[in-house]
Amino acid sequence: MARFGDRIGMLRNDFVGAGLDGFVITHLPNLRYMIGFIGTAGAAVVTPDRCTLVVDFRYATAAREILASHPDGLVDLVLVDRTYDETLTDLLHRPEASRIGIEGSSMTVTRFERLSTLLAGLDRRGVSGAVSLVATDRVVERRSAVKDAFEIRTLREAARRLSHVARGVGAFLREGRSELAVAADIDAAIRDAGFERPAFDTIVASGVNSARPHARPGPRTLEAGDGVVLDFGGIYDGYCVDLTRTLHIGRPAPELLRLAAAVREAHAAAIAAVRPGARPSAIDAAARDVLAGHGLADAFGHGTGHGLGLEVHEDPRISKLPGAFPDDPVVAGMVFTIEPGAYVDGLGGVRIEDDVLVTGEGCDLLTDVPIEG
Amino acid sequence: MARFGDRIGMLRNDFVGAGLDGFVITHLPNLRYMIGFIGTAGAAVVTPDRCTLVVDFRYATAAREILASHPDGLVDLVLVDRTYDETLTDLLHRPEASRIGIEGSSMTVTRFERLSTLLAGLDRRGVSGAVSLVATDRVVERRSAVKDAFEIRTLREAARRLSHVARGVGAFLREGRSELAVAADIDAAIRDAGFERPAFDTIVASGVNSARPHARPGPRTLEAGDGVVLDFGGIYDGYCVDLTRTLHIGRPAPELLRLAAAVREAHAAAIAAVRPGARPSAIDAAARDVLAGHGLADAFGHGTGHGLGLEVHEDPRISKLPGAFPDDPVVAGMVFTIEPGAYVDGLGGVRIEDDVLVTGEGCDLLTDVPIEG
Numbered sequence: 001m002a003r004f005g006d007r008i009g010m011l012r013n014d015f016v017g018a019g020l021d022g023f024v025i026t027h028l029p030n031l032r033y034m035i036g037f038i039g040t041a042g043a044a045v046v047t048p049d050r051c052t053l054v055v056d057f058r059y060a061t062a063a064r065e066i067l068a069s070h071p072d073g074l075v076d077l078v079l080v081d082r083t084y085d086e087t088l089t090d091l092l093h094r095p096e097a098s099r100i101g102i103e104g105s106s107m108t109v110t111r112f113e114r115l116s117t118l119l120a121g122l123d124r125r126g127v128s129g130a131v132s133l134v135a136t137d138r139v140v141e142r143r144s145a146v147k148d149a150f151e152i153r154t155l156r157e158a159a160r161r162l163s164h165v166a167r168g169v170g171a172f173l174r175e176g177r178s179e180l181a182v183a184a185d186i187d188a189a190i191r192d193a194g195f196e197r198p199a200f201d202t203i204v205a206s207g208v209n210s211a212r213p214h215a216r217p218g219p220r221t222l223e224a225g226d227g228v229v230l231d232f233g234g235i236y237d238g239y240c241v242d243l244t245r246t247l248h249i250g251r252p253a254p255e256l257l258r259l260a261a262a263v264r265e266a267h268a269a270a271i272a273a274v275r276p277g278a279r280p281s282a283i284d285a286a287a288r289d290v291l292a293g294h295g296l297a298d299a300f301g302h303g304t305g306h307g308l309g310l311e312v313h314e315d316p317r318i319s320k321l322p323g324a325f326p327d328d329p330v331v332a333g334m335v336f337t338i339e340p341g342a343y344v345d346g347l348g349g350v351r352i353e354d355d356v357l358v359t360g361e362g363c364d365l366l367t368d369v370p371i372e373g
Numbered sequence: 374m375a376r377f378g379d380r381i382g383m384l385r386n387d388f389v390g391a392g393l394d395g396f397v398i399t400h401l402p403n404l405r406y407m408i409g410f411i412g413t414a415g416a417a418v419v420t421p422d423r424c425t426l427v428v429d430f431r432y433a434t435a436a437r438e439i440l441a442s443h444p445d446g447l448v449d450l451v452l453v454d455r456t457y458d459e460t461l462t463d464l465l466h467r468p469e470a471s472r473i474g475i476e477g478s479s480m481t482v483t484r485f486e487r488l489s490t491l492l493a494g495l496d497r498r499g500v501s502g503a504v505s506l507v508a509t510d511r512v513v514e515r516r517s518a519v520k521d522a523f524e525i526r527t528l529r530e531a532a533r534r535l536s537h538v539a540r541g542v543g544a545f546l547r548e549g550r551s552e553l554a555v556a557a558d559i560d561a562a563i564r565d566a567g568f569e570r571p572a573f574d575t576i577v578a579s580g581v582n583s584a585r586p587h588a589r590p591g592p593r594t595l596e597a598g599d600g601v602v603l604d605f606g607g608i609y610d611g612y613c614v615d616l617t618r619t620l621h622i623g624r625p626a627p628e629l630l631r632l633a634a635a636v637r638e639a640h641a642a643a644i645a646a647v648r649p650g651a652r653p654s655a656i657d658a659a660a661r662d663v664l665a666g667h668g669l670a671d672a673f674g675h676g677t678g679h680g681l682g683l684e685v686h687e688d689p690r691i692s693k694l695p696g697a698f699p700d701d702p703v704v705a706g707m708v709f710t711i712e713p714g715a716y717v718d719g720l721g722g723v724r725i726e727d728d729v730l731v732t733g734e735g736c737d738l739l740t741d742v743p744i745e746g
Contacts, residue, residue: 039587040587056674056675057586057675058585058586058587058674058675059585059587060674061584061585061718062585062588082696083696102482104481104482104483105481105482105484106481107481108477108478108482109477109480109482109485109508110508111478112482113477135482135486184564187570191557197560197574201570211434212432212434212435213430213431214412214413214431214435215435216411301429301430301433302429302430302431323455323456345434
């Protein structure tokens with residue numbers, strides 16, 4: 001489990017470099033990434049010389065087992081006595097003034113205010129120097145976006161299994177079956193393939209419903225001529241993969257086939273644009289320009305992709321500028337989706353999604369499923 | 374759909390009463406509660422005379438359909454052009470200074486800072502009076518904790534279906550089967566019972582694993598003498614229900630049976646304590662005191678229950694004082710779990726969980742499943 005020591009070491013470099021005396025991890029996927037702890041609650045306080053996992057009674061045994069698998073002294077354990085925030089406050093109190101980073105992109109405003117109030121109380125009682133909490137943005141996420149060898153192996157295996165599921169979904173589609181029945185079959189196939197569970201609510205959007213990129217499966221039954229967008233994912237050993245194919249029932253309308261051909265071309269163009277140093281906005285533009293060339297600029301209203309890892313939507317975000325996310329160039333080891341689509345109200349929609357790994361020169365396609373149409 | 378009008382009206386009363394000129398909803402379950410919109414992104418701006426749903430391209434069609442089902446003029450729609458926060462900023466800009474409530478217990482620190490910066494920019498450019506964002510705490514949640522007639526019907530039906538699943542889980546337990554196989558059977562039974570999906574990761578904790586309240590199912594196979602904690606839930610028409618039974622394989626050790634008897638007594642005592650006006654801490658104490666009387670004070674390390682609704686963990690929290698949550702008395706219409714447990718390392722654990730509705734005089738048990746032991 002040397003990787004946890006490496007990760008904690010990187011975090012220490014990052015926060016010391018940012019002028020901080022310590023760092024509090026409260027985002028649970030980051031706690032899993034950094035320490036290996038899996039739970040619905042938990043936190044960690046990392047200082048230059050100590051890393052303390054904080055869990056409550058429910059997770060005491062699980063936490064002790066994880067710590068036993070780490071090198072001695074890497075992580076120690078503190079159990080919550082009253083509340084998490086009071087325990088964190090106790091751990092953060094130091095004789096001298098200090099600046100502690102918190103995870104601003106996941107900690108809530110209420111929790112930030114409560115922690116600040118508790119720390120100010122310690123300060124007033126003279127038991128601690130002033131502790132100021134500093135909101136940081138995606139410090140751990142920037143590191144975890146670049147996968148290590150263990151993670152790449154896991155994601156590769158997960159994508160292989162999801163591809164196997166995807167090659168079988170055509171058998172679930174028949175005239176008269178409902179979207180809900182197809183979604184249930186896909187979810188069962190995901191579990192049968194060895195996934196812990198689906199990574200998100202499976203999308204089965206047929207006919208006119210397919211014009212909604214995020215439709216929820218409903219009672220609509222499949223009809224001849226339908227396009228059916230099937231978007232599904234799985235969690236394998238904690239890691240998420242995600243895949244979409246659009247299949248047709250019988251003979252689709254020529255307009256739908258033209259949509260499918262344009263999206264296929266956009267999908268190929270985006271994948272061809274993935275290489276170390278490419279900006280997310282440039283990868284996005286590769287897909288978007290193709291669709292615009294087919295007169296479908298307004299039909300593609302979402303981003304081209306998102307990072308995959310312990311979360312199903314993580315950095316990098318492959319989207320156009322200006323957006324809510326930074327546009328830092330992608331680097332080798334990043335894994336993300338490429339999923340352009342085109343949606344026309346009253347006609348239907350098409351989306352094609354694969355998962356790619358950025359390599360030294362370009363990218364590897366982790367998913368491997370024929371594209372229909 | 375009159376209920377959405379009622380809810381928006383209540384929210385207006387609440388925020389005006391708190392001295393606010395408007396309110397931004399960003400917590401997605403609250404958006405569903407208030408407007409009926411279901412998605413993975415979205416927001417709403419509510420002022421005394423307007424309620425605007427903000428969604429992106431992916432949800433445009435779904436949002437239009439929901440709005441069409443509302444009374445005319447109740448909610449209007451704005452589509453995100455660049456980013457959600459820029460659209461929200463545009464909607465919040467007014468000629469006069471204003472105080473706008475945000476949901477502090479779900480909005481992140483980073484988003485709060487970004488929105489504040491955007492609003493300050495408008496202010497500097499002179500296009501708006503100063504807009505200050507005020508972190509509020511569970512304004513919508515305090516209302517949604519008290520269920521209306523529609524919600525109670527839905528939760529009652531959900532609990533009936535989950536009870537049906539629970540009465541069948543004994544058939545999944547056999548010596549030699551793994552926890553994972555049992556969990557898969559339970560998940561399939563939840564779907565077969567008409568649930569959209571499990572409400573959380575199903576817990577199957579056998580033998581010594583059952584000493585961990587939140588164990589994840591693993592490869593361990595069931596053995597004669599095991600106690601098995603089975604904790605599972607389902608989402609039905611958006612509403613979550615949650616149930617636990619602890620079953621035994623063959624003849625359990627006498628110590629385990631004593632644990633089971635104590636938890637059963639604690640469970641009955643807590644249910645007997647539920648009535649309008651009872652404080653959550655008093656309901657919790659009813660269970661906790663019974664366990665303490667059996668020398669099991671340290672064996673019960675979690676809270677006695679949590680609210681159920683569009684989220685699987687919501688207000689009220691039935692826990693001891695002092696805790697992280699307020700201890701306001703429960704009122705008729707609240708629905709929550711009662712789930713005491715006792716866990717002894719090396720021996721095992723027992724938890725019994727049912728869902729109750731607070732009524733005019735006491736409570737109704739929504740779940741209905743025999744208790745073994």
